Amino acid sequence: MTGEAPETPETLTTAADGRTALRMVRRLAHPPEKVWRALTEPGHLAHWFPSDVEMELRPGGKVRFAFRHGEMPDLDGEVTEVDPPRVLAYTWGGDLLRWEVEPAASGSVLTLTHTFADRPGAASFASGWDTCIAGIDPALDGRPTPPPGDINAKHERFVAVFGLDQGTVEALEAGVPAADGEEGWRVRFERQLTQPAATVWRTLLGKVVAPEVGGTVPSGFATGEFGHGPVSEVRAPVLLAYAWDQDGRYGGTVRWELTEGTGHGARLILTHTGSAEFAGRRSAALDAWHDHVEDLARRLAEMPR
Structure with a gap:
């Protein structure tokens, strides 16, 4: 043949x-x-x-x-x-x-x-x-x-x-609280990037030198669609987490993790959790973080490997 x-x-x-x-x-x-x-x-x-x-x-x-x-x-x-x-x-x-x-x-x-x-x-x-x-x-x-x-x-x-740029919306397992003891939902992106974790971290920090627990979340880690409180956890250059809020009420958490990936780049795992009370915000979170992550990936891809 x-x-x-x-x-x-x-x-x-x-x-x-x-x-x-x-x-x-x-x-x-x-x-x-x-x-x-x-x-x-x-x-x-x-x-x-x-x-x-x-x-x-x-x-x-x-x-x-x-x-x-x-x-x-x-x-x-x-x-x-x-x-x-x-x-x-x-x-x-x-x-x-x-x-x-x-x-x-x-x-x-x-x-x-x-x-x-x-x-x-x-x-x-x-x-x-x-x-x-x-x-x-x-x-x-x-x-x-x-x-x-x-x-x-x-x-x-x-x-x-x-279609590897698409995130997922998942129901949290029974017994895993998202906010105020309620079971809720999670938006999750797992995205392979073209630069190592240290480069990704510097790009996300912008002009911030070193974020600290209790300090302001650097703009690279946030999206304007959701309000947010201070940094709740940080381990440079691989982890940063914080809570988000809706009209001053605790809504859930945002967590950025940079792990070992394939090729020469880091693997980004971004999760955004929410309670059942804010289930209507799932689509907004999915769309906002998709655009945010793709903008980051584009900027990293423009850098020499």
Whole structure:
């Protein structure tokens, strides 16, 4: 069968095991036999894959991934499927990478399906694989690997394509009070950013040097849609929390957390809780924080990585 690249070259779905499946399809200028060499031979992999690879090319064979510059700890894997020159699959730590190669009129169509647990990290994975796969044709031609371009802009494009900028509204578990002992609701955003936590923190602080418990909340951590009291908790550069109010009445809490993320950036987890009394404010909180977080992400993406 002759493979044709679909109109949507990247998709994000839920796999059968409940994890996330990133599917990327790219047209290459070389026939499947040559692409297979790029996928399996260490000398070719070294030109485009993000690590050095040692692979026993058989089902159950061991795979070893060694990162050249210490970007992350070395990983082990296992080959799960081999069908030269059509299919190669192996584990990548806890993830699964499955490569499919189909002949096309002027070369091949390469499909990567990357299955993983960390859905908010999908844009980092997609921007990384997009950059890596772009090096396969030049490597097979004996040409230099092309520069990655604006990797931050690429990351943000994938965030939008996959809808990873959207927050959620959740009911708090029974017995978890939001305000005044009532059970309530929570707006939550988990957003991968393109800069490390220290840079994100400085950007949010603005002209404030060091926020303190009992002090004023820096404007970068607040939205004009909701009044707020003083800082209730702070641990630079990873945590800041405070209470919000409605007409002088306690409404709930806002909590900013910066945790370890994928790629080179921090993972933002922003939660805004409210009591049942203020259930009508859920949509306003969702919209206000979406715009606030996206403005932050845009400013960070404009900074060099």
